[in-house]
Amino acid sequence: MTEAARQAAADLERLGGTPEVATGQPVVDHLVALLDLERIEENIFRGVSPAESPVRVFGGQVAGQALVAAGRTVPPERKVHSLHAYFIRPGDPSIPIVYEVDRIRDGRSFTTRRVVAVQRGKAIFSLSASFHVPEAGLDHADGMPDVPDPESLPNRAWSMAELVDKLGAMATLPRPIDIRYVTEPPWKARERGDLEGGNQVWMRADGTLPDDELLHVCVLTYASDMTLLDSILARHGIYWGYDNVVGASLDHALWFHRPFRADEWFLYDSVSPSASDARGLATGRFFARDGSLIATVVQEGLLRVYD
Incomplete structure:
Protein backbone atom coordinates (compact mmCIF):
# COMPACT_ATOMS: atom_id res chain seq x y z
CA MET A 1 0.00 0.00 0.00
CA THR A 2 1.36 3.44 -0.91
CA GLU A 3 1.80 6.28 1.57
CA ALA A 4 -1.24 8.05 0.09
CA ALA A 5 -3.34 4.93 0.61
CA ARG A 6 -2.04 4.48 4.17
CA GLN A 7 -2.99 8.07 4.97
CA ALA A 8 -6.46 7.54 3.45
CA ALA A 9 -6.92 4.41 5.56
CA ALA A 10 -5.81 6.28 8.68
CA ASP A 11 -8.31 9.07 7.98
CA LEU A 12 -11.07 6.52 7.46
CA GLU A 13 -10.32 4.73 10.70
CA ARG A 14 -10.27 8.01 12.63
CA LEU A 15 -13.32 9.65 11.03
CA GLY A 16 -15.38 6.72 9.72
CA GLY A 17 -14.96 7.93 6.11
CA THR A 18 -12.58 9.96 4.01
CA PRO A 19 -12.98 13.76 4.39
CA GLU A 20 -12.17 14.18 0.69
CA VAL A 21 -15.31 12.29 -0.40
CA ALA A 22 -18.68 14.00 0.03
CA THR A 23 -21.39 11.66 1.38
CA GLY A 24 -24.62 11.82 3.36
CA GLN A 25 -27.88 13.73 3.01
CA PRO A 26 -26.53 16.77 1.07
CA VAL A 27 -25.15 14.50 -1.65
CA VAL A 28 -28.41 12.49 -1.77
CA ASP A 29 -30.37 15.75 -2.05
CA HIS A 30 -28.14 16.70 -4.97
CA LEU A 31 -28.93 13.36 -6.65
CA VAL A 32 -32.66 13.98 -6.16
CA ALA A 33 -32.25 17.41 -7.77
CA LEU A 34 -30.26 15.81 -10.61
CA LEU A 35 -33.21 13.50 -11.31
CA ASP A 36 -35.76 16.34 -11.18
CA LEU A 37 -35.73 17.23 -14.88
CA GLU A 38 -36.81 20.53 -16.37
CA ARG A 39 -39.87 20.21 -18.61
CA ILE A 40 -39.23 22.14 -21.84
CA GLU A 41 -42.27 20.97 -23.80
CA GLU A 42 -45.05 18.41 -23.40
CA ASN A 43 -42.73 15.46 -24.19
CA ILE A 44 -39.31 17.11 -23.94
CA PHE A 45 -37.20 17.39 -20.80
CA ARG A 46 -33.73 18.68 -19.96
CA GLY A 47 -31.22 17.33 -17.46
CA VAL A 48 -27.74 18.30 -16.33
CA SER A 49 -24.71 16.48 -14.92
CA PRO A 50 -22.90 17.12 -11.61
CA ALA A 51 -20.13 19.69 -11.70
CA GLU A 52 -17.74 17.02 -10.35
CA SER A 53 -18.42 14.58 -13.23
CA PRO A 54 -15.72 12.42 -14.87
CA VAL A 55 -14.86 12.88 -18.56
CA ARG A 56 -18.14 11.30 -19.69
CA VAL A 57 -21.65 11.14 -18.28
CA PHE A 58 -22.17 8.26 -15.85
CA GLY A 59 -24.43 5.65 -17.47
CA GLY A 60 -26.61 5.24 -14.39
CA GLN A 61 -27.31 8.97 -14.42
CA VAL A 62 -28.57 9.10 -18.01
CA ALA A 63 -30.62 5.91 -17.47
CA GLY A 64 -32.19 7.33 -14.30
CA GLN A 65 -32.96 10.67 -15.92
CA ALA A 66 -34.46 8.99 -19.02
CA LEU A 67 -36.72 6.91 -16.77
CA VAL A 68 -37.83 10.07 -14.97
CA ALA A 69 -38.69 11.63 -18.35
CA ALA A 70 -40.74 8.58 -19.31
CA GLY A 71 -42.49 8.45 -15.94
CA ARG A 72 -43.48 12.12 -16.12
CA THR A 73 -45.76 11.24 -19.06
CA VAL A 74 -47.48 8.27 -17.36
CA PRO A 75 -50.32 8.29 -14.78
CA PRO A 76 -48.88 7.67 -11.29
CA GLU A 77 -51.04 4.58 -10.70
CA ARG A 78 -49.08 2.79 -13.46
CA LYS A 79 -45.79 1.47 -12.10
CA VAL A 80 -42.67 0.91 -14.18
CA HIS A 81 -41.94 -2.80 -14.42
CA SER A 82 -39.16 -2.94 -17.03
CA LEU A 83 -36.72 -0.91 -19.06
CA HIS A 84 -34.38 -1.73 -21.93
CA ALA A 85 -31.66 0.72 -22.89
CA TYR A 86 -28.69 1.24 -25.21
CA PHE A 87 -25.70 3.46 -24.55
CA ILE A 88 -25.02 4.88 -28.01
CA ARG A 89 -22.37 7.60 -27.56
CA PRO A 90 -20.39 8.93 -24.59
CA GLY A 91 -22.24 11.83 -22.98
CA ASP A 92 -20.57 15.18 -22.36
CA PRO A 93 -21.13 16.23 -18.72
CA SER A 94 -20.36 19.88 -19.48
CA ILE A 95 -23.58 20.47 -21.45
CA PRO A 96 -27.28 19.64 -20.77
CA ILE A 97 -28.95 16.48 -22.05
CA VAL A 98 -32.32 16.75 -23.82
CA TYR A 99 -34.73 13.83 -23.33
CA GLU A 100 -37.38 13.35 -26.03
CA VAL A 101 -40.28 11.07 -25.03
CA ASP A 102 -42.34 9.15 -27.59
CA ARG A 103 -45.72 7.99 -26.25
CA ILE A 104 -45.75 4.61 -27.99
CA ARG A 105 -48.88 3.10 -26.42
CA ASP A 106 -51.45 3.69 -23.69
CA GLY A 107 -53.39 0.45 -23.21
CA ARG A 108 -55.85 -0.76 -20.60
CA SER A 109 -53.15 -2.28 -18.38
CA PHE A 110 -49.82 -1.30 -19.93
CA THR A 111 -48.18 1.94 -21.04
CA GLY A 121 -28.22 16.98 -32.19
CA LYS A 122 -27.10 13.34 -31.82
CA ALA A 123 -28.56 10.49 -29.79
CA ILE A 124 -26.31 9.37 -26.93
CA PHE A 125 -28.78 6.97 -25.26
CA SER A 126 -32.14 5.34 -25.92
CA LEU A 127 -34.56 3.70 -23.52
CA SER A 128 -37.85 1.82 -23.78
CA ALA A 129 -39.87 1.52 -20.58
CA SER A 130 -43.10 -0.30 -19.79
CA PHE A 131 -45.54 0.64 -17.03
CA HIS A 132 -48.25 -1.63 -15.61
CA VAL A 133 -51.36 -1.24 -13.49
CA PRO A 134 -50.79 -3.44 -10.38
CA GLU A 135 -52.94 -6.58 -10.37
CA ALA A 136 -53.13 -9.94 -8.55
CA GLY A 137 -51.36 -13.01 -9.95
CA LEU A 138 -48.82 -15.79 -9.35
CA ASP A 139 -46.09 -14.97 -6.83
CA HIS A 140 -42.75 -16.71 -6.26
CA ALA A 141 -39.08 -15.66 -6.07
CA ASP A 142 -35.54 -16.92 -5.53
CA GLY A 143 -34.19 -16.61 -2.03
CA MET A 144 -31.51 -14.14 -0.99
CA PRO A 145 -27.93 -15.44 -0.51
CA ASP A 146 -26.65 -15.75 3.05
CA VAL A 147 -24.41 -12.70 3.53
CA PRO A 148 -23.16 -10.56 6.44
CA ASP A 149 -25.23 -7.58 7.55
CA PRO A 150 -24.21 -4.29 5.90
CA GLU A 151 -23.48 -2.67 9.28
CA SER A 152 -20.67 -5.21 9.81
CA LEU A 153 -18.89 -4.20 6.59
CA PRO A 154 -16.66 -1.19 5.79
CA ASN A 155 -17.93 1.54 3.51
CA ARG A 156 -16.70 1.81 -0.08
CA ALA A 157 -14.07 4.45 0.70
CA TRP A 158 -12.48 2.16 3.26
CA SER A 159 -12.63 -0.84 0.90
CA MET A 160 -11.02 1.16 -1.91
CA ALA A 161 -8.41 2.89 0.29
CA GLU A 162 -5.47 1.11 -1.32
CA LEU A 163 -6.63 2.30 -4.76
CA VAL A 164 -6.74 6.00 -3.90
CA ASP A 165 -3.50 6.74 -5.75
CA LYS A 166 -4.54 4.63 -8.78
CA LEU A 167 -8.06 5.98 -9.26
CA GLY A 168 -7.05 9.63 -8.90
CA ALA A 169 -9.97 12.08 -9.14
CA MET A 170 -12.45 9.20 -9.48
CA ALA A 171 -11.73 8.27 -5.86
CA THR A 172 -12.93 11.64 -4.56
CA LEU A 173 -16.22 12.05 -6.48
CA PRO A 174 -19.29 12.61 -4.27
CA ARG A 175 -20.97 9.32 -3.30
CA PRO A 176 -24.78 9.50 -2.99
CA ILE A 177 -24.93 5.68 -2.78
CA ASP A 178 -23.50 3.95 0.28
CA ILE A 179 -21.81 0.73 -0.92
CA ARG A 180 -20.57 -2.09 1.35
CA TYR A 181 -18.61 -4.89 -0.36
CA VAL A 182 -19.49 -8.44 0.70
CA THR A 183 -17.08 -10.16 -1.70
CA GLU A 184 -13.34 -9.55 -1.77
CA PRO A 185 -11.82 -7.16 -4.34
CA PRO A 186 -10.83 -8.98 -7.58
CA TRP A 187 -7.10 -8.42 -7.10
CA LYS A 188 -7.21 -10.16 -3.72
CA ALA A 189 -9.06 -13.10 -5.27
CA ARG A 190 -6.35 -13.26 -7.94
CA GLU A 191 -3.65 -13.40 -5.27
CA ARG A 192 -5.42 -16.40 -3.69
CA GLY A 193 -6.12 -18.07 -7.04
CA ASP A 194 -9.89 -17.97 -6.38
CA LEU A 195 -11.51 -16.74 -9.61
CA GLU A 196 -14.99 -18.19 -9.29
CA GLY A 197 -16.21 -14.66 -9.91
CA GLY A 198 -19.30 -12.86 -8.77
CA ASN A 199 -19.75 -9.59 -6.94
CA GLN A 200 -21.95 -8.88 -3.94
CA VAL A 201 -22.50 -5.47 -2.38
CA TRP A 202 -25.01 -3.89 -0.05
CA MET A 203 -26.32 -0.55 -1.31
CA ARG A 204 -28.65 2.25 -0.29
CA ALA A 205 -29.04 5.96 -0.87
CA ASP A 206 -26.81 7.60 1.76
CA GLY A 207 -29.69 9.65 3.21
CA THR A 208 -33.48 9.90 3.19
CA LEU A 209 -35.40 10.07 -0.11
CA PRO A 210 -38.84 11.65 -0.62
CA ASP A 211 -41.87 9.31 -0.68
CA ASP A 212 -42.02 9.11 -4.48
CA GLU A 213 -42.11 5.53 -5.78
CA LEU A 214 -40.82 6.48 -9.24
CA LEU A 215 -37.88 8.32 -7.67
CA HIS A 216 -36.88 5.22 -5.69
CA VAL A 217 -36.99 3.14 -8.88
CA CYS A 218 -34.85 5.74 -10.67
CA VAL A 219 -32.30 5.79 -7.83
CA LEU A 220 -31.99 2.00 -8.01
CA THR A 221 -31.58 2.34 -11.79
CA TYR A 222 -28.80 4.85 -11.14
CA ALA A 223 -27.11 2.48 -8.68
CA SER A 224 -27.49 -0.58 -10.93
CA ASP A 225 -24.74 0.68 -13.26
CA MET A 226 -22.18 1.21 -10.48
CA THR A 227 -20.76 -2.28 -9.79
CA LEU A 228 -22.33 -4.64 -12.32
CA LEU A 229 -19.32 -4.90 -14.66
CA ASP A 230 -17.18 -5.76 -11.62
CA SER A 231 -18.63 -9.28 -11.76
CA ILE A 232 -17.02 -9.73 -15.19
CA LEU A 233 -13.63 -8.46 -14.01
CA ALA A 234 -13.85 -10.70 -10.94
CA ARG A 235 -13.75 -13.79 -13.17
CA HIS A 236 -10.25 -12.70 -14.23
CA GLY A 237 -8.99 -11.09 -11.05
CA ILE A 238 -8.57 -7.64 -12.61
CA TYR A 239 -9.98 -4.25 -11.61
CA TRP A 240 -10.27 -0.61 -12.65
CA GLY A 241 -7.14 1.39 -11.84
CA TYR A 242 -5.38 -1.70 -10.52
CA ASP A 243 -4.98 -3.10 -14.05
CA ASN A 244 -4.94 -1.54 -17.51
CA VAL A 245 -8.60 -2.10 -18.32
CA VAL A 246 -11.05 0.23 -20.09
CA GLY A 247 -14.79 -0.39 -20.04
CA ALA A 248 -18.15 1.06 -20.94
CA SER A 249 -21.78 -0.04 -20.67
CA LEU A 250 -23.31 -1.07 -24.01
CA ASP A 251 -26.88 -1.98 -23.09
CA HIS A 252 -28.87 -2.34 -19.91
CA ALA A 253 -32.14 -4.04 -18.96
CA LEU A 254 -34.01 -3.94 -15.66
CA TRP A 255 -37.15 -5.67 -14.41
CA PHE A 256 -38.82 -4.44 -11.21
CA HIS A 257 -40.68 -7.13 -9.29
CA ARG A 258 -41.80 -5.69 -5.95
CA PRO A 259 -42.03 -2.32 -4.19
CA PHE A 260 -38.98 -1.13 -2.26
CA ARG A 261 -37.26 1.92 -0.85
CA ALA A 262 -33.87 2.84 -2.30
CA ASP A 263 -32.86 4.56 0.96
CA GLU A 264 -33.04 1.21 2.78
CA TRP A 265 -30.38 -1.48 2.39
CA PHE A 266 -30.64 -3.79 -0.61
CA LEU A 267 -28.24 -6.54 -1.68
CA TYR A 268 -26.87 -6.41 -5.23
CA ASP A 269 -25.79 -9.95 -6.18
CA SER A 270 -24.20 -10.15 -9.66
CA VAL A 271 -22.39 -12.76 -11.77
CA SER A 272 -21.02 -13.00 -15.30
CA PRO A 273 -21.99 -16.03 -17.43
CA SER A 274 -19.81 -15.09 -20.41
CA ALA A 275 -17.17 -12.75 -21.86
CA SER A 276 -15.79 -12.78 -25.43
CA ASP A 277 -14.80 -10.43 -28.27
CA ALA A 278 -14.00 -7.63 -25.77
CA ARG A 279 -17.59 -7.78 -24.46
CA GLY A 280 -18.82 -9.21 -21.19
CA LEU A 281 -22.31 -10.12 -20.00
CA ALA A 282 -23.35 -9.56 -16.39
CA THR A 283 -26.58 -10.41 -14.59
CA GLY A 284 -27.67 -9.17 -11.20
CA ARG A 285 -30.41 -9.58 -8.61
CA PHE A 286 -31.52 -7.03 -6.04
CA PHE A 287 -32.85 -8.20 -2.67
CA ALA A 288 -34.45 -6.04 0.01
CA ARG A 289 -33.22 -6.40 3.59
CA ASP A 290 -36.14 -8.75 4.35
CA GLY A 291 -34.98 -11.14 1.60
CA SER A 292 -37.59 -10.28 -1.04
CA LEU A 293 -36.41 -10.17 -4.66
CA ILE A 294 -37.11 -6.62 -5.85
CA ALA A 295 -35.40 -6.37 -9.26
CA THR A 296 -33.30 -8.19 -11.87
CA VAL A 297 -30.74 -6.63 -14.21
CA VAL A 298 -28.77 -7.73 -17.28
CA GLN A 299 -26.02 -5.68 -18.93
CA GLU A 300 -23.43 -6.16 -21.66
CA GLY A 301 -20.31 -4.08 -21.38
CA LEU A 302 -17.31 -3.29 -23.52
CA LEU A 303 -14.11 -4.35 -21.73
CA ARG A 304 -10.67 -3.89 -23.27
CA VAL A 305 -7.64 -5.11 -21.34
CA TYR A 306 -4.18 -3.89 -22.37
CA ASP A 307 -0.75 -5.25 -21.48
Missing part, protein backbone atom coordinates in the same frame (compact mmCIF):
# COMPACT_ATOMS: atom_id res chain seq x y z
CA THR A 112 -45.07 1.99 -23.23
CA ARG A 113 -42.68 4.90 -23.64
CA ARG A 114 -39.54 5.38 -25.71
CA VAL A 115 -36.97 8.02 -24.70
CA VAL A 116 -33.99 9.31 -26.68
CA ALA A 117 -31.29 11.37 -24.93
CA VAL A 118 -29.74 13.95 -27.24
CA GLN A 119 -26.63 16.15 -27.13
CA ARG A 120 -25.45 18.36 -29.99
Whole structure:
Protein backbone atom coordinates (compact mmCIF):
# COMPACT_ATOMS: atom_id res chain seq x y z
CA MET A 1 0.00 0.00 0.00
CA THR A 2 1.36 3.44 -0.91
CA GLU A 3 1.80 6.28 1.57
CA ALA A 4 -1.24 8.05 0.09
CA ALA A 5 -3.34 4.93 0.61
CA ARG A 6 -2.04 4.48 4.17
CA GLN A 7 -2.99 8.07 4.97
CA ALA A 8 -6.46 7.54 3.45
CA ALA A 9 -6.92 4.41 5.56
CA ALA A 10 -5.81 6.28 8.68
CA ASP A 11 -8.31 9.07 7.98
CA LEU A 12 -11.07 6.52 7.46
CA GLU A 13 -10.32 4.73 10.70
CA ARG A 14 -10.27 8.01 12.63
CA LEU A 15 -13.32 9.65 11.03
CA GLY A 16 -15.38 6.72 9.72
CA GLY A 17 -14.96 7.93 6.11
CA THR A 18 -12.58 9.96 4.01
CA PRO A 19 -12.98 13.76 4.39
CA GLU A 20 -12.17 14.18 0.69
CA VAL A 21 -15.31 12.29 -0.40
CA ALA A 22 -18.68 14.00 0.03
CA THR A 23 -21.39 11.66 1.38
CA GLY A 24 -24.62 11.82 3.36
CA GLN A 25 -27.88 13.73 3.01
CA PRO A 26 -26.53 16.77 1.07
CA VAL A 27 -25.15 14.50 -1.65
CA VAL A 28 -28.41 12.49 -1.77
CA ASP A 29 -30.37 15.75 -2.05
CA HIS A 30 -28.14 16.70 -4.97
CA LEU A 31 -28.93 13.36 -6.65
CA VAL A 32 -32.66 13.98 -6.16
CA ALA A 33 -32.25 17.41 -7.77
CA LEU A 34 -30.26 15.81 -10.61
CA LEU A 35 -33.21 13.50 -11.31
CA ASP A 36 -35.76 16.34 -11.18
CA LEU A 37 -35.73 17.23 -14.88
CA GLU A 38 -36.81 20.53 -16.37
CA ARG A 39 -39.87 20.21 -18.61
CA ILE A 40 -39.23 22.14 -21.84
CA GLU A 41 -42.27 20.97 -23.80
CA GLU A 42 -45.05 18.41 -23.40
CA ASN A 43 -42.73 15.46 -24.19
CA ILE A 44 -39.31 17.11 -23.94
CA PHE A 45 -37.20 17.39 -20.80
CA ARG A 46 -33.73 18.68 -19.96
CA GLY A 47 -31.22 17.33 -17.46
CA VAL A 48 -27.74 18.30 -16.33
CA SER A 49 -24.71 16.48 -14.92
CA PRO A 50 -22.90 17.12 -11.61
CA ALA A 51 -20.13 19.69 -11.70
CA GLU A 52 -17.74 17.02 -10.35
CA SER A 53 -18.42 14.58 -13.23
CA PRO A 54 -15.72 12.42 -14.87
CA VAL A 55 -14.86 12.88 -18.56
CA ARG A 56 -18.14 11.30 -19.69
CA VAL A 57 -21.65 11.14 -18.28
CA PHE A 58 -22.17 8.26 -15.85
CA GLY A 59 -24.43 5.65 -17.47
CA GLY A 60 -26.61 5.24 -14.39
CA GLN A 61 -27.31 8.97 -14.42
CA VAL A 62 -28.57 9.10 -18.01
CA ALA A 63 -30.62 5.91 -17.47
CA GLY A 64 -32.19 7.33 -14.30
CA GLN A 65 -32.96 10.67 -15.92
CA ALA A 66 -34.46 8.99 -19.02
CA LEU A 67 -36.72 6.91 -16.77
CA VAL A 68 -37.83 10.07 -14.97
CA ALA A 69 -38.69 11.63 -18.35
CA ALA A 70 -40.74 8.58 -19.31
CA GLY A 71 -42.49 8.45 -15.94
CA ARG A 72 -43.48 12.12 -16.12
CA THR A 73 -45.76 11.24 -19.06
CA VAL A 74 -47.48 8.27 -17.36
CA PRO A 75 -50.32 8.29 -14.78
CA PRO A 76 -48.88 7.67 -11.29
CA GLU A 77 -51.04 4.58 -10.70
CA ARG A 78 -49.08 2.79 -13.46
CA LYS A 79 -45.79 1.47 -12.10
CA VAL A 80 -42.67 0.91 -14.18
CA HIS A 81 -41.94 -2.80 -14.42
CA SER A 82 -39.16 -2.94 -17.03
CA LEU A 83 -36.72 -0.91 -19.06
CA HIS A 84 -34.38 -1.73 -21.93
CA ALA A 85 -31.66 0.72 -22.89
CA TYR A 86 -28.69 1.24 -25.21
CA PHE A 87 -25.70 3.46 -24.55
CA ILE A 88 -25.02 4.88 -28.01
CA ARG A 89 -22.37 7.60 -27.56
CA PRO A 90 -20.39 8.93 -24.59
CA GLY A 91 -22.24 11.83 -22.98
CA ASP A 92 -20.57 15.18 -22.36
CA PRO A 93 -21.13 16.23 -18.72
CA SER A 94 -20.36 19.88 -19.48
CA ILE A 95 -23.58 20.47 -21.45
CA PRO A 96 -27.28 19.64 -20.77
CA ILE A 97 -28.95 16.48 -22.05
CA VAL A 98 -32.32 16.75 -23.82
CA TYR A 99 -34.73 13.83 -23.33
CA GLU A 100 -37.38 13.35 -26.03
CA VAL A 101 -40.28 11.07 -25.03
CA ASP A 102 -42.34 9.15 -27.59
CA ARG A 103 -45.72 7.99 -26.25
CA ILE A 104 -45.75 4.61 -27.99
CA ARG A 105 -48.88 3.10 -26.42
CA ASP A 106 -51.45 3.69 -23.69
CA GLY A 107 -53.39 0.45 -23.21
CA ARG A 108 -55.85 -0.76 -20.60
CA SER A 109 -53.15 -2.28 -18.38
CA PHE A 110 -49.82 -1.30 -19.93
CA THR A 111 -48.18 1.94 -21.04
CA THR A 112 -45.07 1.99 -23.23
CA ARG A 113 -42.68 4.90 -23.64
CA ARG A 114 -39.54 5.38 -25.71
CA VAL A 115 -36.97 8.02 -24.70
CA VAL A 116 -33.99 9.31 -26.68
CA ALA A 117 -31.29 11.37 -24.93
CA VAL A 118 -29.74 13.95 -27.24
CA GLN A 119 -26.63 16.15 -27.13
CA ARG A 120 -25.45 18.36 -29.99
CA GLY A 121 -28.22 16.98 -32.19
CA LYS A 122 -27.10 13.34 -31.82
CA ALA A 123 -28.56 10.49 -29.79
CA ILE A 124 -26.31 9.37 -26.93
CA PHE A 125 -28.78 6.97 -25.26
CA SER A 126 -32.14 5.34 -25.92
CA LEU A 127 -34.56 3.70 -23.52
CA SER A 128 -37.85 1.82 -23.78
CA ALA A 129 -39.87 1.52 -20.58
CA SER A 130 -43.10 -0.30 -19.79
CA PHE A 131 -45.54 0.64 -17.03
CA HIS A 132 -48.25 -1.63 -15.61
CA VAL A 133 -51.36 -1.24 -13.49
CA PRO A 134 -50.79 -3.44 -10.38
CA GLU A 135 -52.94 -6.58 -10.37
CA ALA A 136 -53.13 -9.94 -8.55
CA GLY A 137 -51.36 -13.01 -9.95
CA LEU A 138 -48.82 -15.79 -9.35
CA ASP A 139 -46.09 -14.97 -6.83
CA HIS A 140 -42.75 -16.71 -6.26
CA ALA A 141 -39.08 -15.66 -6.07
CA ASP A 142 -35.54 -16.92 -5.53
CA GLY A 143 -34.19 -16.61 -2.03
CA MET A 144 -31.51 -14.14 -0.99
CA PRO A 145 -27.93 -15.44 -0.51
CA ASP A 146 -26.65 -15.75 3.05
CA VAL A 147 -24.41 -12.70 3.53
CA PRO A 148 -23.16 -10.56 6.44
CA ASP A 149 -25.23 -7.58 7.55
CA PRO A 150 -24.21 -4.29 5.90
CA GLU A 151 -23.48 -2.67 9.28
CA SER A 152 -20.67 -5.21 9.81
CA LEU A 153 -18.89 -4.20 6.59
CA PRO A 154 -16.66 -1.19 5.79
CA ASN A 155 -17.93 1.54 3.51
CA ARG A 156 -16.70 1.81 -0.08
CA ALA A 157 -14.07 4.45 0.70
CA TRP A 158 -12.48 2.16 3.26
CA SER A 159 -12.63 -0.84 0.90
CA MET A 160 -11.02 1.16 -1.91
CA ALA A 161 -8.41 2.89 0.29
CA GLU A 162 -5.47 1.11 -1.32
CA LEU A 163 -6.63 2.30 -4.76
CA VAL A 164 -6.74 6.00 -3.90
CA ASP A 165 -3.50 6.74 -5.75
CA LYS A 166 -4.54 4.63 -8.78
CA LEU A 167 -8.06 5.98 -9.26
CA GLY A 168 -7.05 9.63 -8.90
CA ALA A 169 -9.97 12.08 -9.14
CA MET A 170 -12.45 9.20 -9.48
CA ALA A 171 -11.73 8.27 -5.86
CA THR A 172 -12.93 11.64 -4.56
CA LEU A 173 -16.22 12.05 -6.48
CA PRO A 174 -19.29 12.61 -4.27
CA ARG A 175 -20.97 9.32 -3.30
CA PRO A 176 -24.78 9.50 -2.99
CA ILE A 177 -24.93 5.68 -2.78
CA ASP A 178 -23.50 3.95 0.28
CA ILE A 179 -21.81 0.73 -0.92
CA ARG A 180 -20.57 -2.09 1.35
CA TYR A 181 -18.61 -4.89 -0.36
CA VAL A 182 -19.49 -8.44 0.70
CA THR A 183 -17.08 -10.16 -1.70
CA GLU A 184 -13.34 -9.55 -1.77
CA PRO A 185 -11.82 -7.16 -4.34
CA PRO A 186 -10.83 -8.98 -7.58
CA TRP A 187 -7.10 -8.42 -7.10
CA LYS A 188 -7.21 -10.16 -3.72
CA ALA A 189 -9.06 -13.10 -5.27
CA ARG A 190 -6.35 -13.26 -7.94
CA GLU A 191 -3.65 -13.40 -5.27
CA ARG A 192 -5.42 -16.40 -3.69
CA GLY A 193 -6.12 -18.07 -7.04
CA ASP A 194 -9.89 -17.97 -6.38
CA LEU A 195 -11.51 -16.74 -9.61
CA GLU A 196 -14.99 -18.19 -9.29
CA GLY A 197 -16.21 -14.66 -9.91
CA GLY A 198 -19.30 -12.86 -8.77
CA ASN A 199 -19.75 -9.59 -6.94
CA GLN A 200 -21.95 -8.88 -3.94
CA VAL A 201 -22.50 -5.47 -2.38
CA TRP A 202 -25.01 -3.89 -0.05
CA MET A 203 -26.32 -0.55 -1.31
CA ARG A 204 -28.65 2.25 -0.29
CA ALA A 205 -29.04 5.96 -0.87
CA ASP A 206 -26.81 7.60 1.76
CA GLY A 207 -29.69 9.65 3.21
CA THR A 208 -33.48 9.90 3.19
CA LEU A 209 -35.40 10.07 -0.11
CA PRO A 210 -38.84 11.65 -0.62
CA ASP A 211 -41.87 9.31 -0.68
CA ASP A 212 -42.02 9.11 -4.48
CA GLU A 213 -42.11 5.53 -5.78
CA LEU A 214 -40.82 6.48 -9.24
CA LEU A 215 -37.88 8.32 -7.67
CA HIS A 216 -36.88 5.22 -5.69
CA VAL A 217 -36.99 3.14 -8.88
CA CYS A 218 -34.85 5.74 -10.67
CA VAL A 219 -32.30 5.79 -7.83
CA LEU A 220 -31.99 2.00 -8.01
CA THR A 221 -31.58 2.34 -11.79
CA TYR A 222 -28.80 4.85 -11.14
CA ALA A 223 -27.11 2.48 -8.68
CA SER A 224 -27.49 -0.58 -10.93
CA ASP A 225 -24.74 0.68 -13.26
CA MET A 226 -22.18 1.21 -10.48
CA THR A 227 -20.76 -2.28 -9.79
CA LEU A 228 -22.33 -4.64 -12.32
CA LEU A 229 -19.32 -4.90 -14.66
CA ASP A 230 -17.18 -5.76 -11.62
CA SER A 231 -18.63 -9.28 -11.76
CA ILE A 232 -17.02 -9.73 -15.19
CA LEU A 233 -13.63 -8.46 -14.01
CA ALA A 234 -13.85 -10.70 -10.94
CA ARG A 235 -13.75 -13.79 -13.17
CA HIS A 236 -10.25 -12.70 -14.23
CA GLY A 237 -8.99 -11.09 -11.05
CA ILE A 238 -8.57 -7.64 -12.61
CA TYR A 239 -9.98 -4.25 -11.61
CA TRP A 240 -10.27 -0.61 -12.65
CA GLY A 241 -7.14 1.39 -11.84
CA TYR A 242 -5.38 -1.70 -10.52
CA ASP A 243 -4.98 -3.10 -14.05
CA ASN A 244 -4.94 -1.54 -17.51
CA VAL A 245 -8.60 -2.10 -18.32
CA VAL A 246 -11.05 0.23 -20.09
CA GLY A 247 -14.79 -0.39 -20.04
CA ALA A 248 -18.15 1.06 -20.94
CA SER A 249 -21.78 -0.04 -20.67
CA LEU A 250 -23.31 -1.07 -24.01
CA ASP A 251 -26.88 -1.98 -23.09
CA HIS A 252 -28.87 -2.34 -19.91
CA ALA A 253 -32.14 -4.04 -18.96
CA LEU A 254 -34.01 -3.94 -15.66
CA TRP A 255 -37.15 -5.67 -14.41
CA PHE A 256 -38.82 -4.44 -11.21
CA HIS A 257 -40.68 -7.13 -9.29
CA ARG A 258 -41.80 -5.69 -5.95
CA PRO A 259 -42.03 -2.32 -4.19
CA PHE A 260 -38.98 -1.13 -2.26
CA ARG A 261 -37.26 1.92 -0.85
CA ALA A 262 -33.87 2.84 -2.30
CA ASP A 263 -32.86 4.56 0.96
CA GLU A 264 -33.04 1.21 2.78
CA TRP A 265 -30.38 -1.48 2.39
CA PHE A 266 -30.64 -3.79 -0.61
CA LEU A 267 -28.24 -6.54 -1.68
CA TYR A 268 -26.87 -6.41 -5.23
CA ASP A 269 -25.79 -9.95 -6.18
CA SER A 270 -24.20 -10.15 -9.66
CA VAL A 271 -22.39 -12.76 -11.77
CA SER A 272 -21.02 -13.00 -15.30
CA PRO A 273 -21.99 -16.03 -17.43
CA SER A 274 -19.81 -15.09 -20.41
CA ALA A 275 -17.17 -12.75 -21.86
CA SER A 276 -15.79 -12.78 -25.43
CA ASP A 277 -14.80 -10.43 -28.27
CA ALA A 278 -14.00 -7.63 -25.77
CA ARG A 279 -17.59 -7.78 -24.46
CA GLY A 280 -18.82 -9.21 -21.19
CA LEU A 281 -22.31 -10.12 -20.00
CA ALA A 282 -23.35 -9.56 -16.39
CA THR A 283 -26.58 -10.41 -14.59
CA GLY A 284 -27.67 -9.17 -11.20
CA ARG A 285 -30.41 -9.58 -8.61
CA PHE A 286 -31.52 -7.03 -6.04
CA PHE A 287 -32.85 -8.20 -2.67
CA ALA A 288 -34.45 -6.04 0.01
CA ARG A 289 -33.22 -6.40 3.59
CA ASP A 290 -36.14 -8.75 4.35
CA GLY A 291 -34.98 -11.14 1.60
CA SER A 292 -37.59 -10.28 -1.04
CA LEU A 293 -36.41 -10.17 -4.66
CA ILE A 294 -37.11 -6.62 -5.85
CA ALA A 295 -35.40 -6.37 -9.26
CA THR A 296 -33.30 -8.19 -11.87
CA VAL A 297 -30.74 -6.63 -14.21
CA VAL A 298 -28.77 -7.73 -17.28
CA GLN A 299 -26.02 -5.68 -18.93
CA GLU A 300 -23.43 -6.16 -21.66
CA GLY A 301 -20.31 -4.08 -21.38
CA LEU A 302 -17.31 -3.29 -23.52
CA LEU A 303 -14.11 -4.35 -21.73
CA ARG A 304 -10.67 -3.89 -23.27
CA VAL A 305 -7.64 -5.11 -21.34
CA TYR A 306 -4.18 -3.89 -22.37
CA ASP A 307 -0.75 -5.25 -21.48
